[in-house]
Amino acid sequence: MAPRRGGAYNDLPMxxxxxxxxxxxxxxxxxxxxxxxxxMQAAGALIVADAAEADVLLYLTCAVRGHAEDxxxxxxxxxxxxxxxxxxxVVGLLGCMAQEHGAGAxxxxxxxxxxxxxxxxxxxxxxxxxxxxxxRPVALDPxxxxxxxxxxxxxxxxxxxxxxxxxxxxxxGQAYVVAMRGCDNFCAYCxxxxxxxxxxxxxxxxxxxxxxxxxxxxxxEITLLGQAVNRYQAAPPQxxxxxxxxxxxxxxxxxxxxxxxxAVAAVPDLARLRFVTSHPGAMTPRLALAFRxxxxxxxxxxxxxxxxxxxxxxxxxxxxxxxEYAARxxxxxxxxxxxxVVSDFIVGFPGETAADFExxxxxxxxxxxxxxxxxxxxxxxxxxxxxxxxxxxxxDQKRRRHQALSEAIAAxxxxxxxxxxxRRVRVLVEGASPRPNLHAxxxxxxxGWGQLRGRTPCxxxxxxxxxxxxxxxxxxxxxxxxxxxxxxGRIPEE
Ligand code: SAM
Ligand code: SF4
Numbered sequence: 001m002a003p004r005r006g007g008a009y010n011d012l013p014m015x016x017x018x019x020x021x022x023x024x025x026x027x028x029x030x031x032x033x034x035x036x037x038x039x040m041q042a043a044g045a046l047i048v049a050d051a052a053e054a055d056v057l058l059y060l061t062c063a064v065r066g067h068a069e070d071x072x073x074x075x076x077x078x079x080x081x082x083x084x085x086x087x088x089x090v091v092g093l094l095g096c097m098a099q100e101h102g103a104g105a106x107x108x109x110x111x112x113x114x115x116x117x118x119x120x121x122x123x124x125x126x127x128x129x130x131x132x133x134x135x136r137p138v139a140l141d142p143x144x145x146x147x148x149x150x151x152x153x154x155x156x157x158x159x160x161x162x163x164x165x166x167x168x169x170x171x172x173g174q175a176y177v178v179a180m181r182g183c184d185n186f187c188a189y190c191x192x193x194x195x196x197x198x199x200x201x202x203x204x205x206x207x208x209x210x211x212x213x214x215x216x217x218x219x220x221e222i223t224l225l226g227q228a229v230n231r232y233q234a235a236p237p238q239x240x241x242x243x244x245x246x247x248x249x250x251x252x253x254x255x256x257x258x259x260x261x262x263a264v265a266a267v268p269d270l271a272r273l274r275f276v277t278s279h280p281g282a283m284t285p286r287l288a289l290a291f292r293x294x295x296x297x298x299x300x301x302x303x304x305x306x307x308x309x310x311x312x313x314x315x316x317x318x319x320x321x322x323x324e325y326a327a328r329x330x331x332x333x334x335x336x337x338x339x340x341v342v343s344d345f346i347v348g349f350p351g352e353t354a355a356d357f358e359x360x361x362x363x364x365x366x367x368x369x370x371x372x373x374x375x376x377x378x379x380x381x382x383x384x385x386x387x388x389x390x391x392x393x394x395x396d397q398k399r400r401r402h403q404a405l406s407e408a409i410a411a412x413x414x415x416x417x418x419x420x421x422x423r424r425v426r427v428l429v430e431g432a433s434p435r436p437n438l439h440a441x442x443x444x445x446x447x448g449w450g451q452l453r454g455r456t457p458c459x460x461x462x463x464x465x466x467x468x469x470x471x472x473x474x475x476x477x478x479x480x481x482x483x484x485x486x487x488x489g490r491i492p493e494e
Pocket of ligand 1: 064189191277278279304306344345346375378379380
């Protein structure tokens with residue numbers, strides 16, 4: 001039986017319940033999947049990899065785009081026959097769609113037995129127990145105003161699960177750590193502020209305790225998370241002064257992300273520190289200098305531009321022009337030229353003309369992004385864009401722009417990657433390569449070696465041959481070939 005932790009979960013009949021978790025969407029959901037596993041295991045349940053074996057199916061959903069939602073509802077619909085055969089199967093809708101649809105999800109997807117919003121994960125064992133007893137519970141986030149004790153209590157409950165959880169994220173040596181919850185930016189197209197609530201920065205001492213525990217448990221790389229993580233602002237811990245330069249001036253004043261990075265980077269044995277996602281409007285000279293001056297902060301900045309046309313950016317309520325975006329990138333590159341900048345884009349936003357789209361392509365050509373994620377605009381109920389602007393770019397135009405922009409980004413990424421050929425890079429080896437047939441020409445595998453995957457400091461994916469003992473360690477590799485998404489490395493023989 002899995003060990004139990006005290007408190008509310010103790011009396012729940014969870015023993016031997018097999019739970020399967022499916023996570024869609026962003027890094028925040030991947031972290032939430034780890035928290036769900038933690039909280040269910042603490043209540044005595046067993047997490048299983050095969051959904052067919054499970055007594056409880058939990059879906060951590062994303063509400064950012066309509067087609068992701070449609071896919072979840074259609075996957076839930078497909079469970080109807082199984083549920084008829086096994087009426088005691090519990091199906092839970094979690095994540096952003098849970099907050100967005102609330103009790104409405106029970107009507108739209110009759111197989112769903114429980115609905116649990118992102119801020120209510122600590123209540124999950126109780127919700128599962130109630131669902132097994134025949135209820136259909138719905139747990140939504142409480143309103144979060146400053147005076148709202150319910151919101152503060154649910155954040156504190158999340159903090160407790162997060163701080164105590166087992167290490168491991170994308171791979172066993174990596175972990176996500178929440179720096180901020182919610183978002184106050186209200187970009188016109190975006191549902192996140194409505195489903196994840198207002199922006200709240202976590203206390204630095206809580207973040208540091210979590211980071212220390214994770215690193216003690218074997219984590220080498222931490223990624224701090226927030227929707228606009230560079231807006232981080234929090235009262236300093238009791239000890240006051242930040243380890244960031246200008247110690248005297250930083251003592252006692254509010255900490256920003258540069259202070260937090262310096263404090264987390266000082267955790268002994270942490271090898272790499274990253275943060276996502278940054279908002280261009282909140283990119284400061286201090287943070288740009290952190291890339292240069294704070295050890296272990298990796299040269300990797302995910303700072304979505306979304307569009308290159310000022311008219312579109314204005315309608316998106318992004319709060320900057322294309323020239324201001326370019327100036328922020330220039331500031332970062334001046335401080336630390338090796339920083340790889342990654343962007344997101346939305347194509348087909350209402351009113352986007354051919355000239356607007358050309359301005360986005362132009363920004364891509366000028367910024368030379370290391371990678372980019374392109375999304376077709378999807379109107380989200382309740383957002384300003386859905387209310388105010390007709391979704392007037394035809395679907396086939398969105399598709400063509402999506403393809404053209406993706407190709408432009410990939411071509412530049414491939415050119416940038418080719419600059420690495422012949423150079424040596426530090427690779428933190430994450431595990432075995434999931435596609436071991438993808439390799440450089442002329443490769444000869446030594447006995448006992450396999451194909452491994454890892455990342456450069458700038459987050460480029462490297463596949464290389466090596467012994468399994470390298471997993472979790474940093475090695476120096478020579479880049480022998482490069483594609484748009486992958487570098488092929490070789491461990492030098494000397
Ligand atoms: N907070 C992050 C930021 O501001 O960059 C990420 C938010 S969202 C989860 C990730 C990406 O989804 C956004 O950067 C945006 O490109 C895209 N996105 C958000 N809402 C969208 C919508 N309604 N239609 C299409 N793409 C959308
Ligand atoms: Fe959405 Fe904008 Fe907030 Fe990102 S910054 S989560 S795009 S509202």
